[in-house]
Amino acid sequence: MPRVKCKKCHKDETIIRSGFIRGRQRFFCKECDYYFTIQLDFQKRKPSRLKDHSTTIIDIAKVIGVSVSTVSRALKDHSDISLETKNVVKQVAAELNYQPNTLAQSLTRRETRTIGVIIPDIETYFFASILTGIQSIASAVGYKVMISQSRESHETEVANVHTFITNWVDGLLICHSKETNTFDHIKLNLKRGIPIIQFDRVCEELNTSKVLLDDVDGSFQVTEHMIGQGFKRIAIIAGPERLYVTRKRLEGYLKAFRKAGTSADPALICYTDLTKEAILKQVDELLERDRTIDAFFCISDIGAVNIIVHLKKKGIRIPHEIGVAGFGNDPTGDIIEPSLTSFNPQTYKCGETVAQMFFDQILDGDDHVAQTKMVKGNLIVRSSTFRRPEP
Amino acid sequence: MPRVKCKKCHKDETIIRSGFIRGRQRFFCKECDYYFTIQLDFQKRKPSRLKDHSTTIIDIAKVIGVSVSTVSRALKDHSDISLETKNVVKQVAAELNYQPNTLAQSLTRRETRTIGVIIPDIETYFFASILTGIQSIASAVGYKVMISQSRESHETEVANVHTFITNWVDGLLICHSKETNTFDHIKLNLKRGIPIIQFDRVCEELNTSKVLLDDVDGSFQVTEHMIGQGFKRIAIIAGPERLYVTRKRLEGYLKAFRKAGTSADPALICYTDLTKEAILKQVDELLERDRTIDAFFCISDIGAVNIIVHLKKKGIRIPHEIGVAGFGNDPTGDIIEPSLTSFNPQTYKCGETVAQMFFDQILDGDDHVAQTKMVKGNLIVRSSTFRRPEP
DNA sequence: AGCGTTTGTGCAAACGCTTGTGATAGTAAA
DNA sequence: TTTACTATCACAAGCGTTTGCACAAACGCT
Structure with missing residues (x-):
């Protein structure tokens, strides 16, 4: 351990490591009962044991007595090199347990x-x-x-x-x-x-x-299915308004209503940041404001699952009173009760x-x-x- | 696209790419209606546009008229370099949008x-x-x-x-x-x-x-808790026998029984490969063989969740007839009904x-x-x- | 024999950066 | 004035590979 001195008593033998804080090594002085951190400087740390000189093509070249370029080419089956040489090179490489240095390769x-x-x-x-x-x-x-x-x-x-x-x-x-x-x-x-x-x-x-x-189509399918199941007032819980998937999934949602010959109620479109809290808050607000809502379509499965749990706590029966659907086919959706209707996007x-x-x-x-x-x-x-x- | 010829008709203009198979590029010849694959050779692919010569410390050195070593040291605040020089170097580096080449750094x-x-x-x-x-x-x-x-x-x-x-x-x-x-x-x-x-x-x-x-203690806590809840015949669904976590969690399980003054029934210890199928099969076998079993402790949460789903399907009431516990505090455990008792290992x-x-x-x-x-x-x-x- | 091709190999210059070792000042101590 | 530093920088040798080019030997033809 690098000798670090206590910032108070300046002793070093009483110092022990005590975790990391924001990339800084935290120390504790047993004598002063004092915690402090110092910036790690990996550049100045004691040079640890050298990586053992792993074998390079230079070593191989020396052993056989050819040039490095020959070795290099031989190893990658370059047509310039005779079969005989190739074999020798490859064999020696194997014996020396040669591993190409990816770094050097990348560099050149x-x-x-x-x-x-x-x-x-x-x-x-x-x-x-x-x-x-x-x-x-x-x-x-x-x-x-x-x-x-x-x-x-x-x-x-x-x-x-x-x-x-x-x-x-x-x-x-x-x-x-x-x-x-x-x-x-x-x-x-x-x-x-x-x-x-x-x-x-x-x-x-x-x-x-x-x-x-296929956000649009997926969302369309979900919504159309729900409409087909007799849900009329389907609220959509979307993400941030500018987010690509929000826009697209909303599009599919609207499209389904159009196809069904009705139109979606703008009051049922909610933008959230998709955190559990935000979603549930919106759900509660919606339910309070509008008692006709009979379904939630959340554009994220975990959100939808949370909604199910939440509604169940409130004693609401799913799907009889309120239906719920999600998007993403998260494994949880298959396990929750009732299991979650969702669009499987083939991730x-x-x-x-x-x-x-x-x-x-x-x-x-x-x-x-x-x-x-x-x-x-x-x-x-x-x-x-x-x-x-x-x- | 590299000109590839059909292996049948040897034309190239009718060829289109058609996915990857095991690292080989798959092609399709529209004329012959024939699929084939060829080994991708990234070494021989046409040299794409050179990465634009991003600025190096050499460039910086040239601009200011100092040596590269000075630039190198200046950029990392080496004490050898005067403050004045450092500032100049840093400014020029910023102007030229210099990005150190991590590869070269790593190599040296x-x-x-x-x-x-x-x-x-x-x-x-x-x-x-x-x-x-x-x-x-x-x-x-x-x-x-x-x-x-x-x-x-x-x-x-x-x-x-x-x-x-x-x-x-x-x-x-x-x-x-x-x-x-x-x-x-x-x-x-x-x-x-x-x-x-x-x-x-x-x-x-x-x-x-x-x-x-803390596999041993965690498993111990779970088991002890179950015993405390009045479960007597607790089967443990473990992983492969040699697996470290299997051994340790089993140890905790046994320990809990010992502490309770009883001992575990070896017949209730099951090794599985922790796949859903294997677990459920074991559960079924156990239940058939031994009707006194009143709890399952699965050493993986997903396994435990699957068990819950499975038991529910069979009409078994949890935890009244049979209790279930897991290990790992997977988020699913909080969502399933009934929610899963588990050990949270602070991952x-x-x-x-x-x-x-x-x-x-x-x-x-x-x-x-x-x-x-x-x-x-x-x-x-x-x-x-x-x-x-x-x- | 003379000449053009192959075939097989070596040389050396990159790639971009780090770092040990000098070199040259200027400055302070003797 | 000499000596001894110190501060500041440049040189150059790597790090392990790749690759264009040169070169020699061998071969096939007139």
Whole structure:
């Protein structure tokens, strides 16, 4: 442990580590009973044991008595090298347990074979599932995936983009935070020619490829189904007004009413920040204001689940008195009682698609043109809205 | 798009891309109505637009007319450089929008400021939450986190370790897959001096630092609580027999019986692979075999939730006829009806602890000794076991 | 024999940054 | 005035790979 002196008594033998606070090492002086923190300086820390000199192509070259370039080429089956030499090189490489240094490779190749993914939150199933889709494709072609969470903060989103860029990711797959409504951090890097793909929550103005869930249609299907079940006064609990998915899912909702020959009541459209508290507050307000409401369509499943729990506490019977539907097919929806009707957006598939588009793009190189794909999903009808067989 | 020719008709203008299969680009020839795949060769792909020559310290040096070393030192506030020079350098750097090339830095420093985390599965809340804890600490001190999922496969776990190592992560935080019971991939790298920390599912023989949830005590608390509620024949649904958490949680379970002055019935101990199917099958078998069973303690929350759903379907009343408890405090447990009694293992805190231990270790450098920390949690009593007030 | 091709290999310059070692001043002590 | 620092900076050798180019030997043709 680095010798740190107490800020009070200046002794060092009474000091113990005591956790981290905001990236600062916290210490405790047993003598003075005094806590303090100091900025960690990883640059000045004692040089830990050198990474053992792992074998390089130089070592291999020396052993066999050829040049490094020959080794380099031999290892990647370059046609210039004779079969004989290749075999020798490969064998020696294996014996020496040679591992190419990815860093050096990236430096010379000017590409890292790494893609950066930015999602709002890894703890929600929806994003985790997309992520898994992305990783499956990426790892199949030998690409690594770096992940970071914006935690719904625009600031950290920007910071994360920045980190990825300085780490030379070959591309950026991003789903914006709810807060984000300026996109300079994207534009800048787009201009620098870094492949960027937006998914789910996208900014339409940006000239990037995009992968979308079928928000409009999904929402339409949910609403149409509810109307078909005899629900008349369906309130929609949406996200922030400017958010892409809010706009699109609202669109589908309205469309369903139009198709049914009626029109939605603007008073039943609620914008929230999709936190549990905000949603439940809105639900209560709505129910107080308007006793005719017979259904809630929340554009997030976890929100819908919370609504179900809440309504049940109030003694309201679902779906007989009030129906509830969600969007996203979160596993919880299948477990709650009554189970939740939801739109299944095929998140895993979505992740795969995003990754595929990225590889398409880098294969196309300069003559790539941005395109938008839509991942189809399917309505999952469960008990929370099911009153009678569909006509 | 790279010109690919149809394997049948050898035309190229009728070819369109059609997804990825196992890392191979799939093509479709519209003329022959024929699908085929070819191996992507990212090395030979057309060199996309060069990453625009982003500004380097060389550029800065040229502009001001000092040497690169001066610029390098100035930017990191080295004491050798005069304040005046520093200011100039920093200003020019800002004007040129200089971004240090992390790759080059890593190469010379021989460290990447990146830590690799391997978890079985990112889609389960438990791990995602640990991950978030890790990331919070890491990003606070300017470290990046690379994540990969083993998907409970030993093989991919090994592959992931390998990838991380060739990418020179500064350390490895790992939670083993259920399958894993050989640890050569860890031993090897441990010997090479790479800091490795195991968490949750650990291999005790390995001389690494470890972070554990309080499996024994947690399980003990759950069981003791159930006994206190009057449950007598409590079956435990565990994981694979060799799995660390299985052993420990079983230990706590047995301990609780001992403390109560009775002993557990070995017939009520079930090992499963923790998949939904296996668990439910065991439950059914148990119930058929032994009608006296009045409670299930599943060592995974999702398992417990599935059991609840299953029992409800069978018309069994919970907790009156049969009680159910879980482990992990998965959010679903709070939502299901009846809500699930569970042990909350403080996953976020666990993640933080793991990260802290890593930084402790690299700060200690060579004179670090492996240590084991245990993260305390707390019992959360909910309706699935609650029959009467605790004595 | 003369000449143009292959074939197989080595040289050396990048890639962008860090850092040990000097070098040159100016300044203070002797 | 000499000596001894100190402050400030430049040089250059890496870090481990990739890759354009040169070059020599071998081969096939007239």
